[in-house]
Amino acid sequence: MGLLNIIVLFTLLIPAYRAVSLPNFVLLFADDLGYGDLGCVGHPTSLTPNLDLLAANGLRFTDFYVTSPVCSPSRASLLTGRYQTRSGIYPGVLYPGSKGGLPLNETTIAEVLKPLGYATAMMGKWHLGFGANGTYLPTRQGFDHYLGIPYSHDMGPCHNLTCFPPDVKCFGHCDTGVVTVPLMYGETIKQQPVDFVELEDSYSSFASEFIRTAANNQQPFFLYYASHHTHYPQYAGWKSVGRSLRGPFGDSLLEFDSTVGNILQTLKETGVLNNTLIFFTGDNGPELMRMSRGGNAGLLKCGKGTTYEGGMREPAIAYWSGIIQPGVTHSLSSSLDILPTFARLAGAPLPKVQLDGVDMTDILLNHVPGKREAMFFYPTDPSEKYGVFAVRMEKYKAHYYTRGAAHSDTTPDQDCHITSFLKQHDPPLLFDLESDPSENYNLSPSEHPELASVLQKIQALKDQFEASMQFGESEVKKGTDPALEPCCTPQCTPKPECCQCGTMGR
Incomplete structure (x- = not known):
């Protein structure tokens, strides 16, 4: 016992x-x-x-x-x-x-x-x-x-x-x-x-x-x-x-x-x-x-x-x-x-x-x-049509597509601006991020034939990843409804002006 x-x-x-x-x-x-x-x-x-x-x-x-x-x-x-x-x-x-x-x-x-x-x-x-x-x-x-x-x-x-x-x-x-x-x-x-x-x-x-x-x-x-x-x-x-x-x-x-x-x-x-x-x-x-x-x-x-x-x-x-x-x-x-x-x-x-x-x-x-x-880079609007825009493997990063954005306007680099429209790159742009983290110097395979095997490995990882990706239904595309906007007095009118109340307290 x-x-x-x-x-x-x-x-x-x-x-x-x-x-x-x-x-x-x-x-x-x-x-x-x-x-x-x-x-x-x-x-x-x-x-x-x-x-x-x-x-x-x-x-x-x-x-x-x-x-x-x-x-x-x-x-x-x-x-x-x-x-x-x-x-x-x-x-x-x-x-x-x-x-x-x-x-x-x-x-x-x-x-x-x-x-x-x-x-x-x-x-x-x-x-x-x-x-x-x-x-x-x-x-x-x-x-x-x-x-x-x-x-x-x-x-x-x-x-x-x-x-x-x-x-x-x-x-x-x-x-x-x-x-x-x-x-x-x-x-x-x-x-x-x-x-x-x-x-x-x-x-x-x-x-x-x-x-x-x-x-x-x-x-x-x-x-x-x-x-x-x-x-x-x-x-x-x-x-x-x-x-x-x-x-x-x-x-x-x-x-x-x-x-x-x-x-x-x-x-x-x-x-x-x-x-x-x-x-x-x-x-x-x-x-x-x-x-x-x-x-x-x-x-x-x-x-x-x-x-x-x-x-x-x-x-x-x-x-x-x-x-x-x-x-x-x-x-x-x-x-x-x-x-x-x-x-x-x-x-x-x-x-x-x-x-x-x-x-x-x-x-x-x-x-x-x-x-x-590897790391796979999707744009703000990913799609099955275009797939990933870029892939990083080890110290290398390959860009298959590039595009600027309004969020990155005003910088001297024109590639960042919204006016830099979608561009496809074939072969992809390739950067060595250890020696060039600013992505300034593209390593063209025609000038660097020794990197052909690197691009092949990156492509294989990309193909494998995209084959495994199943896109879920877009939650953002379900749209918006002003009635769903959170309001402390939900039945008030006119909305949104009436949604004001409270002080911080618990």
């Missing part, structure tokens, strides 16, 4: 022990942040001390890619580990009144972790659909808690709002004819329009409370902070405004960094920092059309909206105190790889669908080359 009692007691203790031993995950996702925007990568006037600290004491990625040069499809791939073409988040992005959204049969990181007992929370920009009665909100996609804006914060009339204290108006007019931007807590609108000046303090409080509650309950947690920074129009509160040397963009970036610092401080105070993997990256390249109010792609070509390096290569950092050794990795990696990596570290089974992500655990823990063979 004594042995039996010990076995029963041990069996009862296993769940509690497992919960304590499971790692926590904090996923930080910036908005329209360029490859050259952080202080740790050399920007002379960006003030990002907390992100720089993570980079100095963690693993910094030099060759990290997202799957789209615009918001919604990139976010879908991040959370599902699958290209946006599979989930149907294309072409372009979702809007306040979009009928579609991230399909509920897609499995998010939160839904992978929840069965293991994880507490899950998201704050910030969702941009994967709202839908009828909040059908596509984060709370329907595995997140226990949500505080944020369900789409991009420029998707509303912001010209009459304050972006910087004490009373500096937002620069520009953003969208018109739609409801004012709502702040949601769970599935309830708490404030409409959003108070940008106080917003980041609300996020910091939300994150601290969530982490403290999970730590006190000895429950593993997943926090997804999808920041609105540094998307246009930039904003910042009292603690950040005027503190950077980079104007409104720099103040906005500093405020994002400050929220990261508050999260780090809470992890330390609750004693869970050493059991928490923090991963930082961004959704796509900088919106160069905004000039000094946009981001900076550094030495990379073009930016948001294009399949050049500046549109889809992002800064990325993995930090886990005492577990991940400081360093730099040149391994080809992607936002697609975050779901399978978190699943591996938590011991969670993978979704029973075709994933495009690969496990990065060996890169993180052992600093060895990763498993990713």
